[in-house]
Amino acid sequence: MALKLWLSFLLLQVTHGVQSPRGQWTANIPTKITVLQGSCVVIPCTFTFPMPTSKKILNRWIGFWKKGNKVVSTNIPKWKIPKEYKKRTQFLGDLTSRNCTMLLDGVRMTDVGSFYFRIEMPQYKRYSYIQNPVTINVTRNPQPPSLSVKRDGKVIATCSVTHSCPSIPPQLSWSRSGIVISHIKKLNQLKWKTVSTLIFQPLPADFNKPLNCTVKYRGGKQAKSSTILKI
Template identity: 30%
Template sequence: MDTKRMIFCLLVAAIISPVFTEEWRASVVKELDALVTSCVVVPCSFTHPKENLPTSRLRGIWHRSTDKNQRIYYEDSTQVLENFRGRTKLLGQLGQNNCTLEITNIKDHDNGPFCFRIELARTETDTSTVDKFSFVESCVTLRMSLPDPPNPTLSHPKTAIQDRPYTITCSVRHTCPSHVPKLTWSRGTADEVTEVHKEISLGYWEAQSILAIIPEEKDDHSDVTCTAEFNGQKTSSATLRLYVKRTENYNHIIIPTVAVIGTAVIFAVFCIFMVKRYKKRIAELQNQEGSVWNRLSECLAGESKGEN
């Protein structure tokens, strides 16, 4: 009986303990590749043991992991490190447990790690703090591994066919959905372009521009370029050379064949006409020969009667 009670208690402890140990939790992406001069959005969410609270009673703080007083974001900008003033802001609503941070104009020393801290005010009017928690085990590090912007990737069928629809997809990965890279084409109109933006993994997004064109014969061996302009005005591009396959044309077969058949028909009609004319002439000659013979016979017959 004691063994059963012990097992039961262990099961209850296993179920209940995470509830208490995980009441204060933050979910923050661990590492992000940052493009210098551009921007980074750090996805962040948190939970707390209190009841649902309005954003007005919550204060969010982002700080260096080594010192919570070295703040890179706070609603009072005078308490923010001078190097980060005007470059950081919260994109999420704290009342919805969203602590997502945006950092613009990335510097090559903005590597972090940076951690999130939450403070709870007594009331909406009394801003004195009654509770606070720093999520020092869930921090983000920025890797300055992108001194230059990544080049777009072009996806397309290998060969274009003349006068048939042809699509080219230009894609580029980035870390700043609040300032999506602008994708432009060296040809085409706005009606021929479709844009798509999607999250591909935590902290990374992909911008796509799909160009739909109808290649002509003159487009063979021409270039199509997609240019990506990132926040901070850095650009990169990728170029595709079009190889246009001409539409199958059978005129080189049809025209000579028709000419030969037409010539043969004309020649046959001419031959038939000549044969008929020849036969008619022979018949006329035969008739003429018969008339002459008849007349000669009559003459001979008349002479014979006269001698008698």
């Protein structure tokens, strides 16, 4: 349900901020995205095209995401995807709503490069949006989470991390037990934030020792942030 909600929200948005005229072949796609190796990324995409002058009913919509000449994702269920992308991509967009969003999972160093979208309407026209590609950059090192602590009788510690895949968000965990409240917040078209808040009544044993927050990203990579509770 959460995936459907944010995906429907994408239908109302464009990555470059201005909706392109419906009379042009234009794809609204981010120009660059940096992704952690092994993690996943949702590439938001909407497109426009010149409306046919005839009264043809457009009832067939075929979409492809391509890297060079390779088809890496499509809305055709039985299409033969190359082995290196098979089961790693998912076509999320509804083409009838001009949405061409794609998910790429298990990101590899070999994914570095440009991807572009192609639309085919057999009863009308076909077009490759090669002028509107997205470049994927891959980083090996995970970012540690942001950690802050407030004291007001109780300890209220907040840990957060940004990411690019809302359907499979990073997991945050604490080195101490307590009441944990978690949520995910959309920052923009490309970034979401996972936030975890830990609330506990400190004991003498909690002071002058580290309080750790660990993030585990999709793919298994981890990073940690620590703070020392002072008396």
